[in-house]
Amino acid sequence: AQSVTQLGSHVSVSEGALVLLRCNYSSSVPPYLFWYVQYPNQGLQLLLKYTSAATLVKGINGFEAEFKKSETSFHLTKPSAHMSDAAEYFCAVTPTGGSQGNLIFGKGTKLSVKP
Amino acid sequence: AAGVIQSPRHLIKEKRETATLKCYPIPRHDTVYWYQQGPGQDPQFLISFYEKMQSDKGSIPDRFSAQQFSDYHSELNMSSLELGDSALYFCASSPGTAVSNEQFFGPGTRLTVL
Numbered sequence: 589a590q591s592v593t594q595l596g597s598h599v600s601v602s603e604g605a606l607v608l609l610r611c612n613y614s615s616s617v618p619p620y621l622f623w624y625v626q627y628p629n630q631g632l633q634l635l636l637k638y639t640s641a642a643t644l645v646k647g648i649n650g651f652e653a654e655f656k657k658s659e660t661s662f663h664l665t666k667p668s669a670h671m672s673d674a675a676e677y678f679c680a681v682t683p684t685g686g687s688q689g690n691l692i693f694g695k696g697t698k699l700s701v702k703p
Numbered sequence: 704a705a706g707v708i709q710s711p712r713h714l715i716k717e718k719r720e721t722a723t724l725k726c727y728p729i730p731r732h733d734t735v736y737w738y739q740q741g742p743g744q745d746p747q748f749l750i751s752f753y754e755k756m757q758s759d760k761g762s763i764p765d766r767f768s769a770q771q772f773s774d775y776h777s778e779l780n781m782s783s784l785e786l787g788d789s790a791l792y793f794c795a796s797s798p799g800t801a802v803s804n805e806q807f808f809g810p811g812t813r814l815t816v817l
Contacts, residue, residue, distance in 0.1 A: 632746070632808040633808070637805065639803040691748060695744075
């Protein structure tokens with residue numbers, strides 16, 4: 589079955605530092621991959637998605653992610669963290685072999701940004 | 704822009720009671736997904752509907768049922784509530800079921816079972 593693994597349940601960076609949130613997927617074929625952000629007491633908002641087009645995907649709020657098939661990874665990065673980036677980030681994948689889009693989420697990574 | 708609406712936002716129930724959660728998708732979105740997010744957990748897919756028909760089923764307990772109506776809104780009915788049902792329930796909508804379509808999430812309904 590499809591799954592995603594997010595390394596690090598909690599990541600802390602200083603404001604202005606690089607943000608790197610790791611996501612690895614398990615799949616025999618390249619899946620569709622997504623990064624969502626969840627602010628406290630809010631729903632999930634899509635940051636970016638990979639759908640087999642360009643391997644480097646740019647999203648909202650300055651985030652980007654690179655699909656690396658050889659490493660089965662889809663890590664999320666941002667060059668310079670802002671205080672407003674503090675939130676929980678979920679990597680998600682859609683099941684392969686099917687036509688439906690229900691998402692399988694990783695366990696999430698909580699990002700803290702220190703002033 | 705219109706977003707996904709969920710009601711109620713908060714719900715408190717006793718064990719063995721029933722609960723109904725409602726979801727109003729973005730206009731012209733014909734697909735609705737339900738997810739359950741337990742405390743400190745990742746969202747788990749429950750069930751989805753496309754054009755008023757169930758399109759996929761995940762880890763939804765038999766005590767739960769759902770449907771999508773002619774106006775595309777959806778309701779999740781939960782019976783014989785258990786303490787473990789306490790969670791945040793998200794509804795998401797998308798224009799069609801294509802795997803590449805973005806799912807737009809509502810703010811969630813927080814269900815507390817006492």
